[in-house]
Every structure is written in structure tokens, then in C-alpha cells.
Amino acid sequence: MPRAIISPSVLASDFGNLTAECKRMIKGGAEWLHMDVMDGHFVPNITMGAPILSCVSKGVPGIFMDCHMMVAEPEKWVDDIADAGGALYCFHIEATNDPVPLIKKIHKRNMKAGVAISPDTPSTAITDEIAEAADMLLINVYFSLETYTGRGGQKFLDRCVPKVAELRARFPEKDIEVDGGVGPKTISVCAEAGSNVIVAGTAIFNAEDPEAVIATLKSTVDA
Ligand code: DX5
Ligand code: ZN
Numbered sequence: 343m344p345r346a347i348i349s350p351s352v353l354a355s356d357f358g359n360l361t362a363e364c365k366r367m368i369k370g371g372a373e374w375l376h377m378d379v380m381d382g383h384f385v386p387n388i389t390m391g392a393p394i395l396s397c398v399s400k401g402v403p404g405i406f407m408d409c410h411m412m413v414a415e416p417e418k419w420v421d422d423i424a425d426a427g428g429a430l431y432c433f434h435i436e437a438t439n440d441p442v443p444l445i446k447k448i449h450k451r452n453m454k455a456g457v458a459i460s461p462d463t464p465s466t467a468i469t470d471e472i473a474e475a476a477d478m479l480l481i482n483v484y485f486s487l488e489t490y491t492g493r494g495g496q497k498f499l500d501r502c503v504p505k506v507a508e509l510r511a512r513f514p515e516k517d518i519e520v521d522g523g524v525g526p527k528t529i530s531v532c533a534e535a536g537s538n539v540i541v542a543g544t545a546i547f548n549a550e551d552p553e554a555v556i557a558t559l560k561s562t563v564d565a
Contacts, residue, residue: 343510344517344538346563348556349374349408351521351543353389353494360394361401367546370553371560374408374430376521376541378494379423383414384437392422399427406430408523408541410458412478413437424451431457432480432519435467445475452464456480456519465505473513478539481505483532484522494543498523503535510536526558532561 350372355363364375377395382388386530399405409428409518413419417440423431431453438444441457448455458480459467468479499522509518520537525545532540540559551556 343536344515346560347374347517347539348372348404348546348559349376349519349539349541350546350552350556351378351494351541352547353378354543354547357390361398364398364402364405367552367556368402368405370546371556372546374406374539375402376408376410376543377428378410379413379419379500381413384434385412390421392426395423395428396426396439398459406537408432408519410456410541417447420444420447420451420453424453425491428453430454430456430478432458432478434458434460435472436459436460436463441472442475445472449530454478458482458521459505461499461502465508470512473509473516476516478517478519479509479513480519480521481509481537482522483520483524500531504529506532506535506537523560526555529559529562533565537565 350367355434378389380387380389405483406429408430409423411433414438431448435457445455456478457476460482483499484496517539519539520532521541524542546552546555
């Protein structure tokens, strides 16, 4: 299995001090920062887009922005996110009919390509062809009463964990990311199922000692 990468979700940060918040996470041992881009269509919430990501990449040189594109038309934002300094562009399989050409478009702009599935989407929606073209697979593992996607701090959804294991069995070397409700209490099942890229928002940003939480998540995956 690939090594652990911790990607704190800035959705749980103080947006008024975004660059300082990102630096705080990097200092605490995070390698990636998870940027939730939401458009109010694919999900009801609106968060941030390319202009904000552009400020972050200028303010935090060398930052690896893991962009989770919770948007209805993922084809539309590839150039903007690349120009803003995005390092990984992860789109939802539910939002496109042409995932492989989209992955090629993302690669052309020198970003890594990720493919995400929402809680009700089966792992088989990620075909071998799609997974082989992509660099990372993302499984949303959380539940919100209002909506499945679009907010931080939601409950971890155990029933999504088998999808992680299914994908790990099919793709032993691929980066597999879990996102939603992940923290010290839920990391063991995620790690056992085979995820190695760990998104955690509230569990890290709201912690008294974020560095210790990042270290725990990392050591559990790498154990
Ligand atoms: C939710 C986002 C997640 C979220 C995770 O729609 O995709 O990245 O910010 O936050 P926590 O870890 O607090 O559930
Ligand atoms: Zn996310």
C-alpha cells in the first residue's frame, strides 16, 4: 500500500486567515491541504473557487492543493484551478459522462487527477479504465441529514468503508483517499480497509494539538 499522506480540510479553518491556517497545518506535519470547492449546484453549499486558491498558492509557496471539486460541471474549472496553482484536481464521477477525457485534460494542465464517489455510489462506478487513468480515488465516507455532501463535521459513515476495501483490492498501488468524519476515532477502520490519503477537517483544525492528531493519523496508516 502507498504511504500515508495527511490532507487537512481547510473547510474547518478560519477562512479570514486562510494562508496562516494552511501554514499552521504544514508546520504541524501536513503534506497536502484539502480544498473543498463547492458550487451550490452539485452540493447546496458554496465555499471557494479559483480566486481564493490563487491567493493561497501565492501566500503559501510550495503548497500542494488537493482540490476536491464538488461541482456540477467539472470540465469547466480545470484551467482556472490549474492557473490558480492546484496540484490535484479531484472530480466527482456523478458529475460527468466522460471521465477519461476529463482525466486527460487535467493531466495536460500538469495536475494529478482524482476521481471521487459520493456515499450512495458503488465502487464499481470506478471502472478499471477510469482508475488506471487516474492518480487517486476518493471515497466520501460521511453522512449529513440534509445532504450527503457539502459540509464538514458530519458523522462518519461506516457503510462506506467496504468500498475502500473493494478499491484497495482492485488497485493495490493507487492512492486512495477517505474524506468525511475521519479523525483519531475512525482512522483505524479506514487504514485497515486500505486508504492511505487521509482528509480530516474538524478533527485536525479544532484539536488543541493538531500536530499530534496529524501524527496519529499518519502512524495508524503506516503501521
Ligand atoms: C465535505 C468535504 C470534506 C469535509 C471534511 O463536503 O468534502 O472534505 O470538509 O470535514 P470533516 O473532516 O470535518 O468531516
Ligand atoms: Zn472534501
